[in-house]
Amino acid sequence: MPCLRPSMLAGCEPTAITAFGVRASLMRRLAALMALTMLAACAAKQPTQRENINLSGFPRAFKDGYADGCASAREPMKRDGARFKSDPQYARGWRDGSDICRRRQP
Numbered sequence: 001m002p003c004l005r006p007s008m009l010a011g012c013e014p015t016a017i018t019a020f021g022v023r024a025s026l027m028r029r030l031a032a033l034m035a036l037t038m039l040a041a042c043a044a045k046q047p048t049q050r051e052n053i054n055l056s057g058f059p060r061a062f063k064d065g066y067a068d069g070c071a072s073a074r075e076p077m078k079r080d081g082a083r084f085k086s087d088p089q090y091a092r093g094w095r096d097g098s099d100i101c102r103r104r105q106p
Contacts, residue, residue, distance in 0.1 A: 053066070053100070058093070059089050061083075061087050061089035061090040061093065062089045062090070062092060062093035062096075063093060064083075064090060064093065065083075065084075065087075065089065065090035065091060065092065065093025065094035065095075065096075065097065066093040066094070066096055066097035067093075067097060068080065068093075068094055068097065069093065069094035069095060069096065069097025069098035069099075069101070070097035070098065070100070070101035071097075071101075072094075072097075072098050073097070073098050073101035073102040073105065074101065074105065079094055
């Protein structure tokens with residue numbers, strides 16, 4: 001007969017699952033679930049570098065350049081060549097984005 005209540009412990013078989021064994025099993029499962037959840041959170045896609053930097057107050061050209069420069073630090077180069085030559089805000093944003101995101105790569 002399984003021992004599910006502490007009052008039944010006196011006449012329990014040694015192989016029966018006790019209430020304490022059920023709790024321990026439940027706690028082990030809960031701990032494993034929490035560990036897997038934390039591991040999954042670490043494996044989730046990290047936010048892009050643009051999301052980590054506050055670019056409010058900068059002109060649109062700088063923000064566009066920063067996004068392209070940051071993307072170029074992680075992938076093949078992404079740059080609007082004509083805009084880079086003609087728009088100093090875009091060029092400065094591209095250089096800043098490239099430099100900052102290159103330093104932040106693991």
